[in-house]
Structure formats: C-alpha cells, structure tokens
Amino acid sequence: MPSGNAPTVRQRRIGSALRKARDHHNLTVATVARRFGRSQGWMSMVENGLQAIAPEELSDLLDLYEIEDGPLRESLLHLATHKPGSWERTYEDRISxxxxxxxxxxxxxxxxxxxxxxxxxxxxxxxxxxxxxxxxxxxxxxxxxxxxxxxxxxxxxxxxxxxxxxxxxxxxxxxxxxxxxxxxxxxxxxxxxxxxxxxxxxxxxxxxxxxxxxxxxxxxxxxxxxxxxxxxxxxxxxxxxxxxxxxxxxxxxxxxxxxxxxxxxxxxxxxxxxxxxxxxxxxx
CATH class of the missing domain: 3.30.870 (Endonuclease; Chain A)
Structure with missing residues (x-):
C-alpha cells in the first residue's frame, strides 16, 4: 500500500524525546506553547509524532529544555534534517x-x-x-x-x-x-x-x-x-x-x-x- 502521510518513526522518536524533556522540567504543553509562540495543538501533534518539526525550531526547543550539545541533541537534529534519497522517493507511492x-x-x-x-x-x-x-x-x-x-x-x-x-x-x-x-x-x-x-x-x-x-x-x-x-x-x-x-x-x-x-x-x-x-x- 502507498505510504501516504502516515507519521514516520523519525517524527515519533523526536516527539517522544521532547515530551520526556518537557516532563523532566515539569512543564505543561500550554506553558511551552506560550513560551515558544506556538499553539497547544501544534505542540501536542509534534509530541505525538503527527507533525514534522523544522530543524531550527527543534534546536530552539532543545535549548528551552536545556539539552546541550551531545549525542542526544545531535541524533534528534539529524532525524529532523533527513531528506529521502532519490531512490527512496521513487517508491513513495508504491511501498508501505x-x-x-x-x-x-x-x-x-x-x-x-x-x-x-x-x-x-x-x-x-x-x-x-x-x-x-x-x-x-x-x-x-x-x-x-x-x-x-x-x-x-x-x-x-x-x-x-x-x-x-x-x-x-x-x-x-x-x-x-x-x-x-x-x-x-x-x-x-x-x-x-x-x-x-x-x-x-x-x-x-x-x-x-x-x-x-x-x-x-x-x-x-x-x-x-x-x-x-x-x-x-x-x-x-x-x-x-x-x-x-x-x-x-x-x-x-x-x-x-x-x-x-x-x-x-x-x-x-x-x-x-x-x-x-x-x-x-x-x-x-
């Protein structure tokens, strides 16, 4: 079946890490959304892997959560910057x-x-x-x-x-x-x-x-x-x-x-x- 617009494992991993970081700081979705200038709905969708996030916005959120340079930050930013190769794109409508x-x-x-x-x-x-x-x-x-x-x-x-x-x-x-x-x-x-x-x-x-x-x-x-x-x-x-x-x-x-x-x-x-x-x- 075609891939459609299903959330990817990349989005889910980024969202899971952001939700864990927010919980670690005892912050609500509403508080983070207000500080970040985004809606609560957008924040919830990102945390649930239903919304892609640009690398620049992800970097700002990681700063907010005090996730400094290191393997976790690098891995998350790498996930956000991935672009499918040309060979992958040729299969987008034909592979699950x-x-x-x-x-x-x-x-x-x-x-x-x-x-x-x-x-x-x-x-x-x-x-x-x-x-x-x-x-x-x-x-x-x-x-x-x-x-x-x-x-x-x-x-x-x-x-x-x-x-x-x-x-x-x-x-x-x-x-x-x-x-x-x-x-x-x-x-x-x-x-x-x-x-x-x-x-x-x-x-x-x-x-x-x-x-x-x-x-x-x-x-x-x-x-x-x-x-x-x-x-x-x-x-x-x-x-x-x-x-x-x-x-x-x-x-x-x-x-x-x-x-x-x-x-x-x-x-x-x-x-x-x-x-x-x-x-x-x-x-x-």
Whole structure:
C-alpha cells in the first residue's frame, strides 16, 4: 500500500524525546506553547509524532529544555534534517510507510544488528532468493512482486556505500540449508553470496549453530538500528508475517538488545561462521 502521510518513526522518536524533556522540567504543553509562540495543538501533534518539526525550531526547543550539545541533541537534529534519497522517493507511492521508514533508518544507521531464524536477512538476499520469498507472501498480489523485489535489492546499497554501517546479522544454521521454493540452485547461489558478504570488513555475519537451537525460542526475527551519530537512539523493528512493527519504548528496545547479546554469546565466532558458510557453499 502507498505510504501516504502516515507519521514516520523519525517524527515519533523526536516527539517522544521532547515530551520526556518537557516532563523532566515539569512543564505543561500550554506553558511551552506560550513560551515558544506556538499553539497547544501544534505542540501536542509534534509530541505525538503527527507533525514534522523544522530543524531550527527543534534546536530552539532543545535549548528551552536545556539539552546541550551531545549525542542526544545531535541524533534528534539529524532525524529532523533527513531528506529521502532519490531512490527512496521513487517508491513513495508504491511501498508501505513502514517499509520506507525501515529503509530510511537503515540509511541513517551507524550500526544494524539483525536476528533471523528462518530466512536470509533482506540486506543479504540475492534477487532470485528475494523473489521466491516475496512471491510466497504476495500470491494474491502478483503485480506487486517486482516492485517489492526491486525495493529490497535497492536497500542493499547501504552496505556498499563509502561509509557503510557496521552490520551484525545472526542467522540460524538451518537458514543455510533451507531450500527456498525447493530450488537448490538458488540456495547454492545465495550461500555463495553470503560467503562473499561475510568477508567484508564492516559485516560480522554470525551463525547460531543447530546445537544451540533452543535459543531460537527467545525471540521472533528483529532488527536493531542504532542511528547516527552513535550513542543514544536505537530503534527495534520486529518482523511479523505481513508487516514490520517498530518498537520504540526504551525498555523494550533494551530487552531486545539483551536478547541479541545472548544470541551472540552462543553463536559461532566470525571465523567459524565464515568457515561453515564456505564449507556449505563449496558443496556441489
């Protein structure tokens, strides 16, 4: 479905931070609106993520709340100054707002951590593999498949740009053996592609071995995106059957970060993971 004018995760994160800062100073919306020269309605919409705020106005509000230079201020101003790239704009009327939000956050991430128990993460999928996965979930909408595949592959450019984010995907060992659509050739090509990606300096691909499969019950697939500049803002995105769900509550994000660290602690080392992937990729 098209993105429309749905509030973005950027607006919600800015609004949440502003509301927390206002509460910290024991100020009412009416008081801040009066001091700031804006209506209460406008202030409420900003705090609820329903209204974008210009970087200049955000800077003035941060001054009012005494949020000085540092990671939090820099992150919030960066969120407010984001402008979608040309490739993102081409999909605005054809891709859901949540998918565009995810791609936008990936572009602005200093680090992306991913846990996938069933399939290869989207940022590492080859086109044929992505097409099989997407077609399975869009049997009733075959006309959308090409657009969705093109969009997924376009997202991958974030890993090949001059200043890529650090990318740490954890995949279950079974992912390396699951044949998508029963096509062994596609899976063989996909594993070979994974072997190449795992050699990149900024990619730390880790495999959760079958002997630790009980840990798969800790969570459904999710992504942790730590935004630039690093230090304060992390968003969690959970994968569900038909959509992605953004988890922005700090306690819930922290819980997912703890789960990720537990999974990382039992995953094969980077070297051992690469060795296993190479072994599977070399099989005829």
């Amino acid at each position: 707002a949540a998918a565009l939000d995810l791609a936008s956050l990936e572009e602005d991430s200093a680090e992306i951590r991913t846990f996938q128990s069933n399939i290869v993460p989207g940022l590492l999928q080859i086109p044929d593999y992505a097409r099989k996965i997407i077609a399975l979930g869009n049997a009733k909408h075959p006309h959308r498949i090409k657009t969705l595949v093109d969009f997924r592959i376009s997202r991958q450019r974030v890993l090949s740009r001059p200043d890529p984010p650090r990318y740490v995907p954890i995949i279950a060992e079974a992912v390396l053996h699951n044949q998508v659509g029963g096509d062994a050739a596609i899976m063989h090509a996909q594993v070979q592609s994974l072997a190449g990606a795992a050699r990149l300096d900024h990619v730390e691909l880790r495999v959760l071995p079958s002997r630790a499969s009980e840990y798969l019950g800790l969570s459904t697939p999710f992504h942790l995106l730590s935004l630039r500049p690093p230090g304060r803002l992390t968003v969690c995105v959970g994968d569900q059957l038909t959509k992605s769900v953004f988890v922005e509550d700090e306690n819930e994000v922290a819980a997912h970060e703890e789960i990720f660290e537990r999974l990382l602690s039992v995953a094969l080392s980077r070297t051992a993971s690469l060795r296993l992937i190479h072994e599977i990729a070399s099989r005829p």
